Amino acid sequence: MLINTGAYVFRLKTKQQQILSVIDTLYGDATTETEAVDFQISIRSTSFLRRFIKPQVSFYCDQHTPFKPLPASQAYPLFEWGMNWCIATHDHTRLLIHAAVLVKNGQAIIFPAAPGSGKSTLTAYHSLSGWSLYSDEMAIIDLETGLVEPLYRPICLKNDSIDLVKSWFPNPIFTPTWRDTQKGDVAHLKAKNWSEHQNLQPVPISAIVFPKYTKGHDLSIYQLTQLQGFESLSKNAFNYSVLGKTGFYAVDKLIRQSKLFEIKYSNLQEVDAFLTEDVLL
Amino acid sequence: MNVDVALHEQTEIKRMQDGSGIVLYSDFSGQSAFLANVDWDADTNQDSLSSNSDMSQKYTAFDVHTMLNLPLEETQKIERWLLDNHFLIKITH
Numbered sequence: 001m002l003i004n005t006g007a008y009v010f011r012l013k014t015k016q017q018q019i020l021s022v023i024d025t026l027y028g029d030a031t032t033e034t035e036a037v038d039f040q041i042s043i044r045s046t047s048f049l050r051r052f053i054k055p056q057v058s059f060y061c062d063q064h065t066p067f068k069p070l071p072a073s074q075a076y077p078l079f080e081w082g083m084n085w086c087i088a089t090h091d092h093t094r095l096l097i098h099a100a101v102l103v104k105n106g107q108a109i110i111f112p113a114a115p116g117s118g119k120s121t122l123t124a125y126h127s128l129s130g131w132s133l134y135s136d137e138m139a140i141i142d143l144e145t146g147l148v149e150p151l152y153r154p155i156c157l158k159n160d161s162i163d164l165v166k167s168w169f170p171n172p173i174f175t176p177t178w179r180d181t182q183k184g185d186v187a188h189l190k191a192k193n194w195s196e197h198q199n200l201q202p203v204p205i206s207a208i209v210f211p212k213y214t215k216g217h218d219l220s221i222y223q224l225t226q227l228q229g230f231e232s233l234s235k236n237a238f239n240y241s242v243l244g245k246t247g248f249y250a251v252d253k254l255i256r257q258s259k260l261f262e263i264k265y266s267n268l269q270e271v272d273a274f275l276t277e278d279v280l281l
Numbered sequence: 282m283n284v285d286v287a288l289h290e291q292t293e294i295k296r297m298q299d300g301s302g303i304v305l306y307s308d309f310s311g312q313s314a315f316l317a318n319v320d321w322d323a324d325t326n327q328d329s330l331s332s333n334s335d336m337s338q339k340y341t342a343f344d345v346h347t348m349l350n351l352p353l354e355e356t357q358k359i360e361r362w363l364l365d366n367h368f369l370i371k372i373t374h
Contacts, residue, residue, distance in 0.1 A: 225301030231315045241311050245293065248306040248313065252295045 002037065004030040006152040006197060007140055008087060012079070014043040016057060019076045022175050022188075026154050029194040039086045043075050061086050070181075077178050077186045080156060084137055088238040094149075095141040095250045096238040101134035101148055102126050107206040107280055108148045110139045112236035115183070118213025118265075121161040125268040126275075127191040128169045132200060136191075138238065139205075143250050146257065147202035154188035162187045207259040207279045208233060211271075219270040221278075222262040229260035285372045286360065287340035292368045296321045309367040316359075319348045343369055 003010040003023065009032055014020070042060045046069045050056045055072035058065045059082035066085050070078050088096055099112035100123040113119040120136055127133035134148060136155040141148050154175070157165055162177055162185060173190040210224070210232060224232070233251055234240045240247040259279060265271050288294070291308040302317040345360040346353075363369045 225317075226297035226299045227301035227304065227315055227317055230295075230297070230304050231313075234313060240313075244311060245306065245308050248293060248295070248304075252304070256298060 002032050002035075003027050003083075004032045004152065005083070006030075007149050008038040008083075008091070009034070009036065010039045010041050010083060010086070011037040012041050012043070014075075014079075015045075016043050016072065016075045018072075019043065019079055022076050023079070025173060026175065026188060026190050027152070030152055030197070031194070039083075039090070041079075041082060041086065043079055043082075045072070059085075074178050074181050076175065076188075077156075077181050077183075080154075080188065083153075087138065087140075091140075092239050092242050093143070095139075095143055095240075095243065095247060095254075097139040097141065097233065098137070098236045098238060099139040100136050101139045101150075102275075103132040103134050103150075103200070103203055104130065104276065105280055106203055108134060108203045109207045109209055109275060109279060110148065110205055111209050111211050112139075112233060113211050116213075117211055118161070119211060120155050120157055121165065121213070122211055122265075122268060122271065124155050124157060124161070124165045124189055124191065125168065126272060127155065128172060129272060132196075133191045134200065134203075141205070141250065141254070142202065143243075143246060145202070146204065146250070146253055148205055149202045150197060150200035152192075152194065152197045154190050157187050157189055159184045165189060205254060205258055206281065207261065207275075208254070209275070209279070210262040212262070212264050213266065214264045215266055217264050217266045219267065219274060220264040221274060224260040224262055226255050226260065229258070230255045283374055285340075285374070286343055286345070286364070286369050287372050288343045289367050289370045290339070294321055305363070305368050307366060307368045312366050312368075314363060314366070314368055316349070318350075321348075340370070340372055345369075 001012050040062055043057050045051045046056045046058050056069040057072045057075045058069045059067055059078050099110045100119050101110050111119055123136045134150040139148050175188040177185050177187040179185050293306045295304045302319050303321045305314040346356050349356050
């Protein structure tokens with residue numbers, strides 16, 4: 001089957017029936033006009049025996065398997081992580097940053113962050129509160145124009161944030177929760193449909209905000225220097241060193257055109273107010 | 282015999298507009314270096330090497346000791362690191 005994420009098309013081969021219905025829910029409305037694909041991937045049982053005894057599956061990109069096998073019950077998270085791996089390790093025609101991307105009024109804010117920073121919870125809240133979701137996982141930036149492109153992928157929520165987001169927004173589409181994965185409990189949220197995605201255009205980046213969730217913490221805002229921003233952003237880029245001088249120029253250009261902040265927060269309404277009133281023009 | 286420290290031919294420098302420092306990128310080693318509170322003027326540094334050497338057409342001086350307002354030992358450590366990672370090169374003349 002073909003999976004169209006907008007910027008990349010995947011051809012998936014699998015006999016794991018339990019993930020096909022989830023894929024159909026999250027990606028089934030994303031039509032493709034071409035048979036050309038960027039990545040050939042598969043989710044397969046690791047051995048004949050492992051189909052029956054403690055079933056395990058592996059992710060393959062062509063014949064390469066970058067991860068250790070996981071329990072078959074975790075096939076769907078493995079599929080999503082595998083797609084991330086394909087993009088991050090193969091696309092060196094763009095600058096790829098480990099960051100969420102939200103857009104309002106034609107301006108993008110990117111949120112580079114380490115795991116555990118609350119990035120996906122922040123992304124889910126805003127994407128269901130009037131912001132356009134461009135990406136939960138990686139900012140895809142054109143090296144020539146500096147514009148960030150939208151990606152048609154769900155938001156990956158973890159642990160306590162799953163029930164938290166469900167309590168805020170009971171109607172959106174969630175996948176089942178996969179328990180005890182290497183990242184804890186995991187569920188995916190479909191925050192937009194294909195027709196909404198098709199209306200999204202590449203947009204300029206106006207700010208880079210490094211978020212850090214801190215329980216019970218009032219919103220604290222720190223303006224970063226360009227040097228701090230350059231260092232932090234280059235460390236969050238998947239392919240900065242692979243791109244070489246081109247990556248150096250791209251990050252420099254991005255830093256010069258963007259407002260730079262680090263925030264500590266616990267209340268997402270405060271974050272929304274800050275982003276809308278103080279960060280966007 | 283004099284020894285100058287200069288930028289490696291494959292090192293690029295970007296000066297931050299807000300004056301927070303400079304970023305060096307070595308296309309030789311693929312590494313970046315971040316020097317806070319340092320300013321950079323290529324023309325001035327070009328002149329300083331040209332007064333000492335015939336190599337001025339090829340190399341640009343990079344005097345870490347003047348640029349960094351740090352104790353000597355710390356400055357030497359930074360200079361050594363920049364040399365080891367091919368951001369800088371020693372010119373003997």
